[in-house]
Amino acid sequence: MKLFFSNILKICILLAAASPVASFAQNLQKGDYGYLYCHMSGDGEWTAYALSRDGLNFHDLIDGKPVFDPAEHARIEGGTRDAYITRKHDDKGYLMVTTDMCVAKSKKWHNYGIDLLQSKDLINWESKTFDFRKGPEIFCDPESPDPYKNYSTIVRVWAPQIFWDPEYVWKDGKKGGYMIYYSLWNPEDGEKYDRMYYSYADESFTKLTKPRLLFDWGYATIDADINYLKTDGLYHMMIKKEGGTPGIFTSTAPTLHGPWSEPDEKDYVDFEGNKKCEGVSAFQKFGDKDWKIAYIEYSSSPKHYRICTADENMRNFRDPQDIRGVKAPQHGSFMTLTKKEYDRLQKWSDSYKKKQEKK
Numbered sequence: 511m512k513l514f515f516s517n518i519l520k521i522c523i524l525l526a527a528a529s530p531v532a533s534f535a536q537n538l539q540k541g542d543y544g545y546l547y548c549h550m551s552g553d554g555e556w557t558a559y560a561l562s563r564d565g566l567n568f569h570d571l572i573d574g575k576p577v578f579d580p581a582e583h584a585r586i587e588g589g590t591r592d593a594y595i596t597r598k599h600d601d602k603g604y605l606m607v608t609t610d611m612c613v614a615k616s617k618k619w620h621n622y623g624i625d626l627l628q629s630k631d632l633i634n635w636e637s638k639t640f641d642f643r644k645g646p647e648i649f650c651d652p653e654s655p656d657p658y659k660n661y662s663t664i665v666r667v668w669a670p671q672i673f674w675d676p677e678y679v680w681k682d683g684k685k686g687g688y689m690i691y692y693s694l695w696n697p698e699d700g701e702k703y704d705r706m707y708y709s710y711a712d713e714s715f716t717k718l719t720k721p722r723l724l725f726d727w728g729y730a731t732i733d734a735d736i737n738y739l740k741t742d743g744l745y746h747m748m749i750k751k752e753g754g755t756p757g758i759f760t761s762t763a764p765t766l767h768g769p770w771s772e773p774d775e776k777d778y779v780d781f782e783g784n785k786k787c788e789g790v791s792a793f794q795k796f797g798d799k800d801w802k803i804a805y806i807e808y809s810s811s812p813k814h815y816r817i818c819t820a821d822e823n824m825r826n827f828r829d830p831q832d833i834r835g836v837k838a839p840q841h842g843s844f845m846t847l848t849k850k851e852y853d854r855l856q857k858w859s860d861s862y863k864k865k866q867e868k869k
Contacts, residue, residue: 535675535689535745535766536738538597541846542796546632546855547833548577548595548606549842552813555589555612556580560836561855565795565802565844566817568835571859573866578635580612585639586623587612592669592733592789594843599674599686603630605715607670607690610639620665624692628715632851633858638716642667642694649709650717651681657707657721663698669733669789669841675766678710687712689766691724693732703730704752708767725770729753733841735790736766737801739824746824748790748803749773756782758790758805760824779818781830785809787816789841792824796846803827806841815839 556576560568589612611621645661670692678687730752759773786809818830
């Protein structure tokens with residue numbers, strides 16, 4: 511009998527190995543040496559870097575100064591906020607998206623577009639800016655329906671993030687695209703509050719499809735962060751609800767496009783009480799099943815950038831701590847690094863400091 515079941519088990523293993531691997535959307539994860547924190551600087555509306563070996567204790571690169579000239583890449587307002595960074599799906603470079611916005615210049619919390627950037631070395635970047643006010647002409651799928659009658663009255667295009675989707679099909683039949691998700695608000699077109707939308711960027715990261723609504727819960731939502739969890743086979747989104755109970759909430763869905771469940775009101779990031787939080791970014795430390803959930807608590811003075819822990823199912827939030835070693839942390843994202851990448855960035859920063867000392 512034992513031999514019989516042993517043979518059955520072997521057959522099952524062989525069948526599983528011969529079956530196609532389940533395809534799910536996820537960004538490429540690589541590196542077990544260090545962590546890159548890529549973020550908007552709290553000292554200004556530019557993108558900054560910090561490095562860490564343990565995911566909590568960081569140090570600023572190039573003294574927290576801009577890693578690129580924001581005016582060069584943010585062609586609408588000259589400011590790059592809310593930086594989200596990830597690897598290209600084929601491991602041939604890096605991608606970043608930012609909110610094109612500069613409150614210091616405009617003096618208002620409105621903006622009109624996003625910036626798509628790519629790099630081969632994390633240091634030198636090229637980009638394309640999408641000004642949503644220009645309407646259908648900036649998008650690559652003119653045959654698709656428009657979410658608005660008038661794009662020119664859009665007042666917010668906030669906090670874009672990237673998610674590689676191998677199952678997306680382009681009109682020419684090619685598969686695979688980068689889902690860029692973000693919040694939009696167009697009050698003059700009848701939109702009552704910020705809602706989450708998505709577009710797809712092609713592999714060149716220079717073309718973008720028209721916005722499509724991701725979900726609408728009946729109230730404003732911003733700063734979504736999506737990850738796929740193998741533990742339960744669901745996509746988990748952490749998000750800020752504008753208004754209502756303060757905190758960072760979780761929603762889940764069986765597919766990348768939904769349907770997204772109502773946020774869990776019983777298990778959420780609630781450590782800050784009535785203080786306001788946003789800019790969530792979830793990442794896993796290498797070799798650890800738990801998740802780290804980072805966010806900015808911005809209603810205190812000074813503000814606090816916090817990292818707490820969640821279990822392998824991105825539940826049971828606990829142990830919040832302030833990030834250490836970053837002069838001006840703000841809304842950003844995290845990426846694991848190889849030793850080669852870590853050393854390259856550190857050498858770049860050291861060279862910068864030596865040049866500054868000689869001045």
